[in-house]
Amino acid sequence: MNRAYSQKIMVVATEDKVSVRRDFFEREIIMELKAQNQLSFNRLYVKYASMLLGVISKLVSSREVAEDILQETFIKIWKSIDQYDEEKGRLFTWMACLARNTAKDYLKGKNFAKSIRNDDIDSVYSKINNFHYFRYNTDVIGLRELMGVLSDSQKQILNLVYFQGYTQLEVSDKLHIPLGTVKSKIRLAVKELRCYF
Numbered sequence: 001m002n003r004a005y006s007q008k009i010m011v012v013a014t015e016d017k018v019s020v021r022r023d024f025f026e027r028e029i030i031m032e033l034k035a036q037n038q039l040s041f042n043r044l045y046v047k048y049a050s051m052l053l054g055v056i057s058k059l060v061s062s063r064e065v066a067e068d069i070l071q072e073t074f075i076k077i078w079k080s081i082d083q084y085d086e087e088k089g090r091l092f093t094w095m096a097c098l099a100r101n102t103a104k105d106y107l108k109g110k111n112f113a114k115s116i117r118n119d120d121i122d123s124v125y126s127k128i129n130n131f132h133y134f135r136y137n138t139d140v141i142g143l144r145e146l147m148g149v150l151s152d153s154q155k156q157i158l159n160l161v162y163f164q165g166y167t168q169l170e171v172s173d174k175l176h177i178p179l180g181t182v183k184s185k186i187r188l189a190v191k192e193l194r195c196y197f
Contacts, residue, residue, distance in 0.1 A: 026091045033081045041078055052099045059103040069106055073099040146193060154189040157182055
């Protein structure tokens, strides 16, 4: 059996383990939530709060309001966990739908309409100021130019991972190369770039 094939088998086996662990976690936490176990609710919050806040923040621009909606979403999850049906989709998908709907309800509500009409001068000034403020990403400044010292394959992989947000596994699939090769090319490229810092 060649090495690339064995690495693909290992990657699939690893993905299966992650999938099995995720399924087990979801089944376990759903049973505990339906039994009104407070600790499982805390575990659920720790695992999913930041992802659900991201879903809400796509609809609501105010961080403070988004956090309030997140809190309301978790209350809805706690109260309506019996309505969740595993056959219809994953737990996160159901929770994300609740979060999205809660945010949409807020946007349709009277409080949102009033808050838009009654913005005080300080919040308007701060929004304008933040809009015109430019932040430099110090991790990226000059890095693209510096990548000229790397081989084409290293540049391509670093570009996908660091600038386009691909995971190493996605790069492996996209470029049809083993995951180990992706990792070693990244490691060698980073080692080479360190010489210039």
